[in-house]
Amino acid sequence: RAAPQEARPLEGRRVLVTSGPTHEPIDPVRYLANRSSGRQGHAIAEAAARAGAVVTLVSGPVTLPDPAGVAVVRVETAREMLTAVEAALPADIAIFAAAVADWRPESEATTKKIKKDGSGPAPLALAENPDILATIAHRSEGRPGLVVGFAAETDSVIDHARAKIARKGCDLIVANDVSAEGAVMGGADNTVHLIGRDGAVESWPKAAKDEVARRLVARFGEMVAGS
Ligand code: CTP
Ligand code: CA
16 A cells, blocks of 8 residues: 655745855954754755745755755855845745844955954944845735745744734744743744734744744645635
8 A cells, every 4th residue: 555645735836945044254254143053944945845845945054954855055145145035036935034144244354354453353334134035025026925934032022023024024924932041043942923914823832843844834835725
């Protein structure tokens, strides 16, 4: 008897996922970044591929292996991530799980290492990076049918996520509590809350990031079914 077929609710769908941190160079040896392992985003890309989707994963610098069955585009900075995301469209579903650096050093990194000269540290002027999720969600043409954002919060998780969904123009926010007690960043487990456009909240029990990924992918499949 044949083994039971895995459910493939995303058969033939095009899915784009961003994952990992971005690195914003200060000089050839230093950068600005944030704590993100890429585990949740990579797990979502892999789960989407297993569900039958054609998946492009745009990933910042991570130490994870490439997920099976996924086309991976590696980038370093937020601006490179935006360019790679635009090149990967169109997509039916776009999931923005990357922890993009909000700011980058204002002056282009020189090829020379900045040296201590005894007069104290040079001030580091910052410029704001493009908001990749908002840019894609607010597109009038070629907007993916389902745009999902993530929100990493340390406090007032639901309130912040509700404000974010309105500001970003996405269809769904997956919020997670990254306060120290949660140990989410870099950890194997995640506790997520799904916030819809109408503000409705669905809180899921803590689970392994792989399991959260499978459940999220099943949900995204339901949301695009029939479209
Ligand atoms: N995001 C993005 N590009 C950015 C910043 C964020 O695509 N430059 C995306 C993230 O991938 C995530 C969502 O926006 O899906 C929310 O990111 P978050 O950092 O929580 O939101 P911000 O608007 O940057 O707000 P803040 O960091 O001040 O909480
Ligand atoms: Ca941010």
